[in-house]
Amino acid sequence: MDTYESKTPVGETITKSTNVLQKVPTGIKGFDEITVGGLPRGRTTLVCGSAGAGKTLFALEFLVRGATEHGEPGVFIAFEETAVELTQSVASLGFDLDGLVASKKLAIDYVHVERSEILETGDYDLNGLFVRLEYAIASVGAKRVVIDSLETLFSALGNEGILRSEFRRLFRWLKDRGVTAIITGERGDGTLTRHGIEEYVSDCVILLEQRVHERFATRYLRVVKYRGTMHGTNEYPFLIHAGGISVVPVTSLGLTHIASDERMSTGVPRLDAMLGGKGIFRGSSVLISGTPGTGKSSLAAHAVQSACRRGERCLYFAFEESQGQFVRNMRSIGVDLKPWLDQGRLQFHASRPTLFGLEMHLANIHRLVEAFDPSVVVIDPVTNFEMVATNAEVRAMLMRLVDFLKSRGITAVFTSLTAGSGALEETDVGISSLMDTWLLVQFLEGSGERNRGLYVLKSRGMSHSNQVREFHLGSHGIDLLDVYVGPAGVLTGSARQTQEAKERADAIARQQEMDRKQRDLARKRAQIEAQILALRAEFEAEEQEVMAILEQDKRRELVLGRDREQMARLRQADPNKQQNGGGAG
């Protein structure tokens, strides 16, 4: 009899459907990832939340994306806003509802129900609404339907019994029609919807919420229920920005990113040497923490400059300094960023963290990173986000940011400001576990001055130096110097210089002493050698004398012999005697 009675008996749709629940991509950024594919096809989803939570926009984007990106026309049954109001309110998000309506991809039907105009007498049903729905669906061949918001009927029509049974019929009818539907509902006190619509929706319930923390409102989305499929159960922050809704999944990317073996320089050669000699891994995350004025930004600027020199692109998010100020300040330490800015290799985005909420910042970074596709991203400093959110939220946001950047193979440099007092290594523990490399720049106080000391607290996947280096900012950039480590502890700055001068003096003295000793030795050697020479000369002289005497004696002997013979010859008196040897003289 009644045209809008359900044609299929209860239960049949379930057995008819295939084993796998089919899903319809919503086209809403991030949402399809949370729900592993989108909303259940051919089913009705309840989107509930308090006023201003973004229900209407969520539903509308579902339709607009369906019509423009997935070839699925849609019907919007509006109870709260007229088509004109609706069109105007989403025009700023880039949704051209008029255009979609004109091209028969979208039908908007504004249902006006006003309690003061309505009088109830006797029995009725909602067949009028069914007719309108049917007509609207047929007019565009709709695959998607949004009813925003059904609960308005409760305030306009008094008979709750009739409404409830009619709603039940409506949901079954929508299911039978095979359209994927979104019903919005206002959040009730302690319940998901004010009038308990959720009891009719068994397949999928999404809760939108807006909470204010420290005067900054953040929107959250949660999949309360999604029958027959796995889905993210967390509360996911989402944003409404110039392109519609962006849900930012915390862990949708997971820890599946590929780790690069490539190393890249930090721009400070001595620091590269401390990091296993080759610098940081490409695509890793680096945290530079330190007290104010320790040169965190300068370190980051070096990394940026070195990346730009290699022809890479860098994105710098500054939350403390303006671009002009930063460029000027960096020029004073010999890092000229202007050419890179001019060439478009470096993009600088300076804003106050309080400009908008944390999620907006994150989405902003997402958008700019996707548009610019840099290889290095610097966030300077991350700690300023604590002005707009709690530590836990900042940590969650950074985790998502790190995951996002890692999944794209982007090297991320975060600077973190630690309070002037207290344990430096504790304040950052929250975010440091997310980081692959953690550099700490710290003031080393002593002898009436403060000097910067740089430590590599950790660096995953490389044998990094355990040494403290003195960090010196000069007009030509960063220098890392060895510190003096002696019995008196670590000495830096002028103390180190004094110590070094003293050591130099000592060394010179020692050298001089050694030289002197050597000279003494040489002299002694020379002396001894001279003595040896003298003795030798003496000996030689004596020897010569003796030899001369011996020669004379020999010669005299010879002469004597000859003389004797001559005399004998002269005598010739007794040759026999002579022959007998010797004359009797």
Added chain:
Amino acid sequence: MGGSEHDDGRNGKTPSAVVGDVDDFWAQALVDVPRETYVLRLYVVGNSPRSRGAIRNVRKLCDEHLAGRFDLEVHDLNQEPWLARDAQIVAAPTLVRERPLPVQRIIGSLSDIERVLVGLGVSPNPAVDP
């Protein structure tokens, strides 16, 4: 489906205000109002018992209490679905009083004649037993 077919059946007698005679104007206006034709539209969906009951009730009501000064049209939204949108129909059956203004909607099977009369702003005809 019944009802008189003449279009926009108002009597066309617009009270002409005489300058400086405000009292007369209001007196005239008050006399004129009850005589205005009731423009009624009944929207039903399908040939259900509820629809038939509503049609029967509204016909009876018009004949008995608005004799000669009503313009009733009955529409089946299954046949003319676009009317549901144009006339802002949600529930069925819905009786819409388009004239006199303001627009008033009475939903339901219209079984309680007295209540319907109150809703329509029609004083019951004393000659008819309710």
